[in-house]
Amino acid sequence: MRISPNPQIANLAPYQPGKPISELAREFNLNPNAIIKLASNENPLGCSPKIKQAITAELAKLARYPDGASFMLKQKLAKFYQLQTEQITIGNGSNDILDLLARIFLNEQSNAIFSAHAFIVYKLATITSGAKFKEIAAQNYAHDLNAIANAVDAQTKIIFLANPNNPTGSWFKQDELIAFLNKIPVSVLVVLDEAYYEYAQGDDFANGLSLVNKYPNLLVTRTFSKVYGLAGLRIGFAISQPDIADMLNRARQPFNVNSLAQAAAIIALEDQEFVAGAIKANIKGMHQLNLGLEKLGLKVLPTKGNFMAVDFGQDVSNIDLKLQQNGVIVRPIAGYDMPNFLRISIGTEAENARLLQVLAQIL
Ligand SMILES: *Cc1c(COP(=O)(O)O)cnc(C)c1O
Numbered sequence: 001m002r003i004s005p006n007p008q009i010a011n012l013a014p015y016q017p018g019k020p021i022s023e024l025a026r027e028f029n030l031n032p033n034a035i036i037k038l039a040s041n042e043n044p045l046g047c048s049p050k051i052k053q054a055i056t057a058e059l060a061k062l063a064r065y066p067d068g069a070s071f072m073l074k075q076k077l078a079k080f081y082q083l084q085t086e087q088i089t090i091g092n093g094s095n096d097i098l099d100l101l102a103r104i105f106l107n108e109q110s111n112a113i114f115s116a117h118a119f120i121v122y123k124l125a126t127i128t129s130g131a132k133f134k135e136i137a138a139q140n141y142a143h144d145l146n147a148i149a150n151a152v153d154a155q156t157k158i159i160f161l162a163n164p165n166n167p168t169g170s171w172f173k174q175d176e177l178i179a180f181l182n183k184i185p186v187s188v189l190v191v192l193d194e195a196y197y198e199y200a201q202g203d204d205f206a207n208g209l210s211l212v213n214k215y216p217n218l219l220v221t222r223t224f225s226k227v228y229g230l231a232g233l234r235i236g237f238a239i240s241q242p243d244i245a246d247m248l249n250r251a252r253q254p255f256n257v258n259s260l261a262q263a264a265a266i267i268a269l270e271d272q273e274f275v276a277g278a279i280k281a282n283i284k285g286m287h288q289l290n291l292g293l294e295k296l297g298l299k300v301l302p303t304k305g306n307f308m309a310v311d312f313g314q315d316v317s318n319i320d321l322k323l324q325q326n327g328v329i330v331r332p333i334a335g336y337d338m339p340n341f342l343r344i345s346i347g348t349e350a351e352n353a354r355l356l357q358v359l360a361q362i363l
Contacts, residue, residue, distance in 0.1 A: 169303025
């Protein structure tokens, strides 16, 4: 008989990434240069121009294994965030860390809790570990923190929260996070995914890093994939108390983060001027898209990320297809139980204008 996987893998639906530009170009015979991709919440400005030099210097050392301890990067992060290096775990993207956490803490006897419409990787990592999950109904597409806290039972090991959440853009504030953490037993790990933190400030937006030293069961993930513009290199990190970082360090691959990514992340962190520019551009782009989409009669969920969930009031499959035929890639989110929505990443001014123009044509 043919080899079969563990039972939980058999029915697992693979993660559906945004369609790469090269793939759409092949599919519809389009010029790749005429395609815009607003589908994966990448930074439309690219990354800091200083990174190229750092990577070039690394190229001479490609035959060597990377620093498995990411020593230099941890030093930089510890200084930048005023934390101890022992609190930091570097991952091959923050996705690596989410996966590791599921492997370390979950098994067939336990469960993880997350919100409906939350980042799908929480569900994928949980199912892959063999554990059960509780998906808690959202409130206006936002996490219902009270209902999540109330769902904790004796088998719960992890709660995954995304702030802001992808794909909805919803968020919660610092006082809401503190009230939530005060209700959660220390035997349950709260994984607070802050992939879009840098974009999301203001309005007393919650800052998980300010709370890790107070709550021994809090772990915060951040990434270089979004505002820092390094999605292609795969590098992110977690901040927790040292004992949890130690567990992650035991279970991770010895060389989980490549040398180019480590070198680039150090420079990226130093170039906060680039980050500030990207945040400013995002605010402008959000304005532009909000106005334009509203003019088209579309409803946009409030967002604090570099993307927005747009309600078309009808199944979007056909609209998505027409956008693709016109060289525009966005993200359908039927897999998030939102079949009437498209998630649109905020692009450059020109990209946003093109999207609005094509949408106007289609609708
Ligand atoms: C993009 C994203 C991440 C980042 O993933 P990486 O593996 O760091 O590229 C994590 N969480 C959420 C909610 C995201 O949208």
